[in-house]
Amino acid sequence: KNEVEQSPQNLTAQEGEFITINCSYSVGISALHWLQQHPGGGIVSLFMLSSGKKKHGRLIATINIQEKHSSLHITASHPRDSAVYICAVGGGADGLTFGKGTHLIIQP
Amino acid sequence: DAGITQSPRHKVTETGTPVTLRCHQTENHRYMYWYRQDPGHGLRLIHYSYGVKDTDKGEVSDGYSVSRSKTEDFLLTLESATSSQTSVYFCAISESSRNTEAFFGQGTRLTVV
Numbered sequence: 624k625n626e627v628e629q630s631p632q633n634l635t636a637q638e639g640e641f642i643t644i645n646c647s648y649s650v651g652i653s654a655l656h657w658l659q660q661h662p663g664g665g666i667v668s669l670f671m672l673s674s675g676k677k678k679h680g681r682l683i684a685t686i687n688i689q690e691k692h693s694s695l696h697i698t699a700s701h702p703r704d705s706a707v708y709i710c711a712v713g714g715g716a717d718g719l720t721f722g723k724g725t726h727l728i729i730q731p
Numbered sequence: 732d733a734g735i736t737q738s739p740r741h742k743v744t745e746t747g748t749p750v751t752l753r754c755h756q757t758e759n760h761r762y763m764y765w766y767r768q769d770p771g772h773g774l775r776l777i778h779y780s781y782g783v784k785d786t787d788k789g790e791v792s793d794g795y796s797v798s799r800s801k802t803e804d805f806l807l808t809l810e811s812a813t814s815s816q817t818s819v820y821f822c823a824i825s826e827s828s829r830n831t832e833a834f835f836g837q838g839t840r841l842t843v844v
Contacts, residue, residue: 654830666821666835673830709773711833718764718789718823719833723773 625650629710629722637730642697644725646710649691656719657684657695658709666709669695700729734758737822737836744843750809752839754822756802760834762825763805765789765797767818768838774821780805812843 626649636642646655657669670677670684672693677684681700686693697704705728711719734757744750754763765777776789778797786797794816796808809816822836 656833658835665837666823668832668834671830671832711774713829713833717787718766718776718779719774721774723771 625652625712625720627710627712627720627722629708629725631725632723633726633728635728635730636700638701640700640729642700642704642727642729644695644708644710644727646693646695646722647691648710648712648720651688651691652712654713655686655693656711656713657693658711660707660709660724662706669708697727702729702731705729735822735824735834735836737820737839739839740837741840742842744812744841746813746843747811750812750841752807752820752822752841754805754807754824754836756805756824758824758826758834759802760824760826761802762827763799764823764825764833765795765805765807766821766823767791768821769818777807777820809841812841814843817841817843 628647630645654673656671658666659669660666672686681698683696707724707726709724710722736755738753764779766774768774775791777795780786780799798806820839823833825831825833
């Protein structure tokens with residue numbers, strides 16, 4: 624069973640700061656997902672990646688398959704980025720294995 | 732946004748009563764999943780389906796059953812609800828089992844009193 628660890632668990636930063644959230648996993652995978660969940664809200668897929676780097680607006684996700692590690696970066700952070708960010712790895716037909724999430728608060 | 736709808740969105744029920752949660756999709760995706768989300772545990776897989784009438788157990792399946800009689804609907808049933816099943820339940824869909832994006836419903840908050 625894949626173990627997925629995220630760090631930090633909680634992060635408070637000031638508006639405009641560069642944010643990094645880390646994810647490591649124990650077993651080789653075919654794809655890694657970054658998800659976002661706002662308080663009381665649903666879960667939205669931000670990225671799915673199997674190699675290299677992807678960028679969407681102010682969000683950047685990278686993955687190092689050899690190191691079994693991924694990072695999610697937020698540039699020029701804004702209070703609306705406050706949410707829980709969840710890393711998940713896909714092991715096949717039996718669904719995703721999730722990290723416990725990183726609670727991010729961006730203060731104005 | 733992917734067409735995936737969960738109902739009900741909120742429910743309070745008494746211990747020992749049966750409860751059914753519904754997940755409906757309009758994307759014609761083959762794979763459907765039920766997860767529960769609890770503080771300190773993150774999301775965990777309850778059951779999944781890889782086609783009509785094809786289902787299998789996940790990590791935390793005890794006390795739950797599922798059915799999928801149509802591609803678009805995946806039902807989760809708690810035969811006799813217990814307080815330990817108080818949780819937020821999420822349905823998810825994906826087109827195939829590997830390297831495809833997963834789409835999630837808005838969640839169902841279930842409270843068993």
